[in-house]
Amino acid sequence: MPAAAPFNPEDIANAKYTERPVKEGVTTKKLICAACDIACTVVGEVQKGRVTKVRSSDNPIFRDNICMKGIIAPKGLAHPNRILHPMKRVGERGSGEWEQVTWEEAMSDIGSRLKKVIADHGPEAWAVSTSQWNTSTDHGLGRRIMNHVGSPNWISGVALCAGNTAAVNRFTYGWFPFGDFGNTKCIVLMGHNPRRHSWTPLYNSIRGAQAKGAKLIVMDPRRSSSAERADIWLPLKVGSDAAMMFGWLKVIIDEELYDKDFVKTWTIGFEDLKKRVDEFPLERVAKLTGCDPEMIAEAARVYATSGPAVIPWTPITDMQRNSTSGIRLQTILRAICGNLDVPGGELLQGFNPDIINESEIEMHDVLSDEQKMKQLGSKDHPAFTYRAQLPFREPTKRVYGQEYANLVMGCHMATPSETFKAMAGEGEYPVKAFFFLGNNPLLSYANMPLIQKAMMNQDLIVAHEQFMTPSAQLADYVLPADSWLERPWLHDMFGWMSTVRFSEKAMDPPGECRSTFEFWKQIAGALDMPEVVPWDTLEDFYDYRVARTGMTWEEIVETEVHFKTPAFRQYEKTGFATPSGKVELKSSILDDLGFDPLPYFREDPPQDADYPLKMFTGVREDGFFQTGHRHIPEMRARHPEPEIYLNAKTAAARGVKEGEWVTVENQLGSIKAKLAIKDAMPDDLVRVPHGWWKPEMQQGVGHLSGALDYGDSQLCRDDPDFLDREQGIPHIKGIPCRVVPLVAAAPTKVEASRPVMEPAE
Amino acid sequence: MSLTDKEIRKHERSARLMMWMAARSSRNKTLIDRVCRKIIVRATTVDPEKDFMRDELIDNDEGFDPDELDRYQRGETA
Numbered sequence: 001m002p003a004a005a006p007f008n009p010e011d012i013a014n015a016k017y018t019e020r021p022v023k024e025g026v027t028t029k030k031l032i033c034a035a036c037d038i039a040c041t042v043v044g045e046v047q048k049g050r051v052t053k054v055r056s057s058d059n060p061i062f063r064d065n066i067c068m069k070g071i072i073a074p075k076g077l078a079h080p081n082r083i084l085h086p087m088k089r090v091g092e093r094g095s096g097e098w099e100q101v102t103w104e105e106a107m108s109d110i111g112s113r114l115k116k117v118i119a120d121h122g123p124e125a126w127a128v129s130t131s132q133w134n135t136s137t138d139h140g141l142g143r144r145i146m147n148h149v150g151s152p153n154w155i156s157g158v159a160l161c162a163g164n165t166a167a168v169n170r171f172t173y174g175w176f177p178f179g180d181f182g183n184t185k186c187i188v189l190m191g192h193n194p195r196r197h198s199w200t201p202l203y204n205s206i207r208g209a210q211a212k213g214a215k216l217i218v219m220d221p222r223r224s225s226s227a228e229r230a231d232i233w234l235p236l237k238v239g240s241d242a243a244m245m246f247g248w249l250k251v252i253i254d255e256e257l258y259d260k261d262f263v264k265t266w267t268i269g270f271e272d273l274k275k276r277v278d279e280f281p282l283e284r285v286a287k288l289t290g291c292d293p294e295m296i297a298e299a300a301r302v303y304a305t306s307g308p309a310v311i312p313w314t315p316i317t318d319m320q321r322n323s324t325s326g327i328r329l330q331t332i333l334r335a336i337c338g339n340l341d342v343p344g345g346e347l348l349q350g351f352n353p354d355i356i357n358e359s360e361i362e363m364h365d366v367l368s369d370e371q372k373m374k375q376l377g378s379k380d381h382p383a384f385t386y387r388a389q390l391p392f393r394e395p396t397k398r399v400y401g402q403e404y405a406n407l408v409m410g411c412h413m414a415t416p417s418e419t420f421k422a423m424a425g426e427g428e429y430p431v432k433a434f435f436f437l438g439n440n441p442l443l444s445y446a447n448m449p450l451i452q453k454a455m456m457n458q459d460l461i462v463a464h465e466q467f468m469t470p471s472a473q474l475a476d477y478v479l480p481a482d483s484w485l486e487r488p489w490l491h492d493m494f495g496w497m498s499t500v501r502f503s504e505k506a507m508d509p510p511g512e513c514r515s516t517f518e519f520w521k522q523i524a525g526a527l528d529m530p531e532v533v534p535w536d537t538l539e540d541f542y543d544y545r546v547a548r549t550g551m552t553w554e555e556i557v558e559t560e561v562h563f564k565t566p567a568f569r570q571y572e573k574t575g576f577a578t579p580s581g582k583v584e585l586k587s588s589i590l591d592d593l594g595f596d597p598l599p600y601f602r603e604d605p606p607q608d609a610d611y612p613l614k615m616f617t618g619v620r621e622d623g624f625f626q627t628g629h630r631h632i633p634e635m636r637a638r639h640p641e642p643e644i645y646l647n648a649k650t651a652a653a654r655g656v657k658e659g660e661w662v663t664v665e666n667q668l669g670s671i672k673a674k675l676a677i678k679d680a681m682p683d684d685l686v687r688v689p690h691g692w693w694k695p696e697m698q699q700g701v702g703h704l705s706g707a708l709d710y711g712d713s714q715l716c717r718d719d720p721d722f723l724d725r726e727q728g729i730p731h732i733k734g735i736p737c738r739v740v741p742l743v744a745a746a747p748t749k750v751e752a753s754r755p756v757m758e759p760a761e
Numbered sequence: 762m763s764l765t766d767k768e769i770r771k772h773e774r775s776a777r778l779m780m781w782m783a784a785r786s787s788r789n790k791t792l793i794d795r796v797c798r799k800i801i802v803r804a805t806t807v808d809p810e811k812d813f814m815r816d817e818l819i820d821n822d823e824g825f826d827p828d829e830l831d832r833y834q835r836g837e838t839a
Contacts, residue, residue, distance in 0.1 A: 045824060047827045048827040048828075049827075050827045050830055050831075052824045052825045052826065052827050052830065053822070053823070053824025053825065054824075055822065055824075056819070058789075059786065059787050059789070059798075060786065060798060060801045060802045060805060061783050061786065061787065061801065064814040064819075066819060067819075068818055068819075071818070071819065071822045071824075074824065074825050074830060075825055075830065075833065078830045078833055078834040079833075079834070080833065080834055080835065080836035082834075183772070196814070196816055197816075197818075204813075204814060207813040207814075211807075211811065211813070308764075342764055342769065343764070343768075343769070343772035343773075343776070510834070558788070558790075559784070559787055559788045560787040560788075561783070561784065561787045562784075563780045563783065563784055565777060565780070566773060566776040566777055566780055567773060568769050568772060568773055568776075569769055633839060
């Protein structure tokens with residue numbers, strides 16, 4: 001998620017801000033950090049043509065939005081293992097045998113082979129996996145080319161992290177809101193735990209709001225650091241968030257704490273919703289969530305009556321069997337409590353009219369409806385595919401001025417699991433060419449065995465990467481990617497917010513590293529469609545995107561940020577961007593697609609006695625972003641090994657001790673990890689670390705730099721009981737598993753677990 | 762918890778003013794820009810003991826030497 005540009009300068013409160021003097025021999029550049037997906041505005045200090053320091057911004061509205069991943073970037077990106085030249089596979093796939101080629105040689109061959117795949121199997125046989133951070137700030141150009149070629153099969157980690165939330169939010173009120181932390185009176189964190197070094201601006205905003213008196217409610221099975229600071233902590237059972245929200249709604253509706261005027265004027269389906277909510281008396285909710293009914297009621301009352309409140313985006317409800325219902329319940333709480341588009345509530349900002357946004361760049365209109373309907377996942381799990389999102393074209397045009405709003409890139413995606421099935425030869429049709437940019441698919445999606453099978457079944461795999469990740473090891477070509485220090489960036493907040501920010505180029509890329517702009521421009525050329533990317537340089541492209549401001553890129557980058565004039569309750573003029581123009585508590589689109597138009601709760605399947613514990617994964621460790629940063633010595637010193645967390649009681653019952661190596665196993669696979677005892681963990685819950693591999697370990701098939709030993713995606717199931725129905729995303733918050741001591745091949749030296757930043761990250 | 766239209770408009774005016782100041786502060790070129798930045802700094806400064814963003818790792822960061830980074834990139838240092 002992007003860093004919020006404050007609506008109110010009081011959002012950011014800190015004492016150590018000073019105007020920094022310019023040092024001799026040092027120049028400074030205004031940058032947006034892409035070490036993670038938050039996009040903090042920072043400053044790069046440059047000496048001898050190198051960025052030697054990354055520090056917090058000189059601009060007081062962005063100050064202190066920086067973390068350890070940002071400050072280590074000059075060293076992390078100077079790592080000797082950085083890929084500096086195009087590499088072509090010469091042995092068997094995954095053999096680790098490469099030869100250096102030129103960009104031109106690589107692109108010529110890639111173009112020929114991709115055209116052959118398209119000729120043999122159709123344009124839909126080409127899939128791309130990426131995001132808009134790390135290396136992948138491609139400004140929508142990838143989608144633009146895919147749309148011209150005719151492929152709808154674009155996937156991303158945002159399918160289970162914010163992008164899907166954006167798509168599901170649209171079902172209720174047509175946009176994805178962002179909280180006004182500067183004026184809010186209450187914040188609800190659902191399992192999310194922003195910290196000083198993870199989701200830093202959000203942590204900053206929450207602490208700032210608390211300092212001004214806002215209440216904090218935390219739902220989390222763990223006693224997280226946010227839970228310790230909360231006014232109310234609801235230690236619910238893992239994966240029961242949707243049930244908890246039903247309990248809140250029961251209290252809020254029964255006690256008439258909702259905004260009656262808003263509900264009457266601006267919503268449809270309230271009576272149907274009420275009937276569904278009546279199926280969840282607090283006694284049932286208490287049983288489903290494991291929380292005290294009085295505490296549930298008290299939290300609901302605080303949320304509904306404190307004043308404008310926010311429920312910030314949370315990855316937790318993105319990754320559950322009940323994801324669509326969970327996200328819909330959040331939208332319903334926001335709406336009926338009168339928090340939509342009001343100061344201190346949830347702002348529906350729309351696009352910044354002065355900037356050509358990425359949804360426009362993507363040109364979804366050129367992809368035919370026939371090809372759109374071929375998007376993998378459309379048939380069974382359409383929620384974020386074209387099939388479910390096309391009905392928003394007219395309402396979005398009416399309210400936000402354009403038909404396509406690919407918010408957080410999540411509103412026109414193929415379903416990852418269906419895409420990998422097709423790649424493996426088990427889908428509706430074959431997918432035979434796969435590109436990934438700044439993305440490590442083996443470790444980023446559920447069911448690594450399927451993904452590996454899928455990749456081994458490809459005719460062409462192209463990676464655009466900074467380092468030889470486990471996924472890149474299976475590619476035909478690995479092309480060297482630049483970094484956020486080495487190119488400019490126009491950040492349109494993924495369409496989520498209307499503020500636009502700008503980043504300068506601070507140094508030249510090393511070796512032959514090139515940007516995604518250059519990558520896609522060359523791909524367009526290799527596919528004989530250079531006119532699709534007509535700009536000569538990234539700066540030319542940005543001149544085009546900012547032209548409506550009356551400034552050039554060179555001029556606007558000096559301003560650092562470009563705001564849209566704030567306005568509230570815009571729906572009073574335009575209605576909401578839904579088919580009805582109202583807040584659809586009962587979704588007409590889900591109804592038309594044959595799904596339950598109201599939220600519901602699917603309970604866990606019967607427990608398997610062989611797997612008595614439950615695990616969750618997907619949580620970031622402070623030193624790493626997703627599967628990255630394991631090559632940086634300073635970060636690895638903080639987290640040298642993958643660690644699972646158990647509490648002492650659960651560990652003792654398994655006969656395992658702090659610092660010992662264990663395996664976590666379930667029906668899909670197993671991983672190795674060290675055990676850390678954390679009293680912040682509840683009984684029988686296992687925290688599995690996300691995205692682990694070790695760059696220093698052996699590469700290639702059968703090894704994959706430790707990904708086969710440690711990669712959590714080997715435990716993430718995607719069979720029907722573990723998929724959300726509407727979206728087809730995996731349930732990774734409560735997977736049955738067991739933990740057993742690792743006897744064979746265990747390291748002989750058992751060390752005490754090292755401390756980490758938080759009690760239970 | 763409905764806000765009245767009057768309250769909404771008041772918030773809107775306040776938000777527009779703040780945004781204007783934030784934009785001027787970001788540009789930081791002219792006298793008015795610099796005045797805006799000073800006002801924002803003053804309005805947002807809190808006591809060090811209440812500063813939840815203080816962090817030893819960040820505060821003590823001295824960055825890197827460019828020659829050291831060159832040597833590191835060539836694999837000559839760890």
